[in-house]
Amino acid sequence: MNTADLGLPVDVPSTALFTDQYELTMLQAALKAGTAERRSVFEVFTRRLPEGRRYGVVAGTGRVLDAVENFRFDAGVIGFLREREIVDEATLDWLAGYRFTGDVLGYPEGEVYFPGSPIMRVEGSFAECVLLETVILSILNHDSAIAAAASRMSSAAGTRPLIEMGARRTHELSAVAAARAAYVGGFATTSDLAAGFRYGIPTVGTSAHAFTLLHDTERDAFRAQVDALGRGTTLLVDTYDVAEAVRTAVEVAGPELGAVRIDSGDLLLVAHRVRQQLDELGATDTKIVVTSDLDEYAIASLAAAPVDAYGVGTQLVTGSGHPTASMVYKLVARAESDDPRAPLVPVAKKSSGGKTSIGGRKWAARRLDEDGVAEAEVVGTGPVPAELAGRQLQVELIKGGEVLAREPLDVVRDRHIAVRAGLPLSATQLSRGEPVLPTEYVQVPSGN
Template sequence: MNSADLGRRVGVPSTALFTDQYELTMVQAALKAGTAGRRSVFEAFTRRLPEGRRYGVVAGIGRVLDAVENFHFDEEMLGFLRDRSIVDGPTLDYLADYRFGGDIWGYPEGEVYFPGSPILRVEGSFAECVLLETVILSILNHDSAIAAAASRMSAAAGGRGLIEMGARRTHELSAVASARAAYIGGFDTTSDLAAGFRYNIPTVGTSAHAFTLLHDSESDAFRAQVDSLGRGTTLLVDTYDVATAVRTAVEIAGPELGAVRIDSGDLLLVAHRVRQQLDELGATDTRIVVTSDLDEYAIASLAAAPVDAYGVGTQLVTGSGHPTCSMVYKLVARAGSADPADELRPVAKKSMGAKTSKGGRKWAARRLDEEGVAEAEVIGTGPVPEELAGRQLLVELVRGGEVVAREPLDAARERHIAARAGLPLSAMQLSRGEAVIPTEYV
């Protein structure tokens, strides 16, 4: 296993302040009340999928594990909390020694999920679990939204190449997380070097319009690029006149030209014309890459075009209209003490409206039909039915504070391909609809 596949965690700063103040003030009050040590179970889930989506994609689990490992308060952080009088002395003492020592179970990265799916289950004392709420949700909500958009785009692309190129359209750290999530969801490469360095995702990139404009002529620009990067490079052909550029590109690089990129215009029409021109010039193996504000709908509309790869930026890194998954992190069970033998009692929010929760420490399994296709997400709190015992979805991620389930990013990517293939065919439809399978509680 290549260590780079696991993410470069050396020198990762503490994640302890990636949280909301009320997490710390709850700990302070619970410490004073003597309830902070009560054994507790929290679950991360979503009550509904984003409007029109038929399934969700779990992404960010590996980053959550990194965040939990690096969640500790150093002297500078404690000084900040002390100077602002955010928490009192006893709480500062507790935080100074904080390390998560509980257990975490969850859906493995790349798996699909549905309303109510207990995507992550965190168990330990109330204080150690509640401190992780914000950082867990910030990662899962962002990464799963990007992965879901990427999955839809991957399905629409029908096996054609997908390039993630949204770094300039989002926060610099979000760009790295987005590239990682997109790779899980089915993208093949990224333009972001930080993502390539940290997660070993294949990187690509050649030139922008500025490079062509820099030179005295388009032919000078193409010649400079080919001389530097070789005949297999990708030449951007829409700075001036596309037909002229394609002819010039083949004259300079020959039929060995790797690809041409089209970034504007009627992509369907232009792609057909460029393919015909390339073939007539003998560049039959030269690929066509299209970019220009694509989303899953634009990709689907180009299914009949002779396109070999799509480059996607803005719509991908913003979740294609759904930048969050609306996941929540709720206390679902707690004991009356810190004693491991003390019985867990289900608890749940019972407010009016759509924000009610179901209490109890849950398991989840996916029931299949006679053809082996998913037909229901089954969630329960009691014994697991015998027929579902081999279909359980949660896996152990952290045991006694130690991460036990790191895996290469390619494993999550392959898992998603398999999970998506196991859904009903209607899951691939881009038209608005409900979750492709129902959630059943037993």
């Protein structure tokens, strides 16, 4: 959800300058050439998944819808462009009245994708579509990278909940987006209050080592925390000696102690020792939370440990080694003239170096095997084969400039978990491998 869903006021600034200068200089040239109003189709896709990843996760769609809706060249923005002489006065006049009036289709947020999947399709005049390239890519590339890492971590964690706690490891605004993307990928909570305020994500938090060090003794720190937050709080037990801290924690809070957190050391070994000690002290219901620079591999290695929850920071907000999804935004079809009735013709980049693309407006469908498990991503132009008509992946997001598909974040999160469950079992393997589904192209000549 966003702040509007919560009934909270928010000052939404223009997103028009979240772009590259060449978007505006191309616009100026197209306006002068008389080609700016040609009907055009742009698609977002990736040529490959990050090395070793089995699937990608579509995340950030809701943020894209907000960004498109708020893409406005207000007086301040126009003044900046005029002062810097970025574009001429005729272009500034055009920008002052800019509103996106086209259509956007795409994979629903939380879906998975593969190389070549037309994740998002933007249709309208060249002028209005080209301006959105950078803001769309910046959101989808960042959020999808974080969601993919989160999905792998969620899969490795199984039924154990994950806490997003990476705000201090990235830009303050990126942290909010990362918390949202992590929730899409399967995380349960965040420590970032701005993410909780903006998107309604459940928030958690107790204390750090500084709180323990503030007090004369560890017992004093624990007593202060329990007095303030109750016996169900989580006490951090690795500031000094873990065994002594666990003993003190149970003495202070009693067997009703909510949880202990371990933030250093050999987590597998320490977790077993702490669990045994808690049980011996009668705190059999006290949970164990582990943190300390975890990634999906570390989480998987703790599968046999008596751990109840994981807190993840740095590796999550940096995409666990892959901070971008490498998506691109390419023109795939354009009209032969400015006439609104002019047919679309496919266009595509044909350069060397692995950066070619396939022209034409595309549909996408996922074929299932006889057991209902996904077996291929099918991408095509022209008519959709009858057997795939009910398996199409793209949905309308914006129609005639009006947003159609805002969804509560819980719906998006549940969608991802369900879609991931419908992939072959090898999708959850952490070992390096090829995409779990092949991408099959079906090209049928048509007027597009």
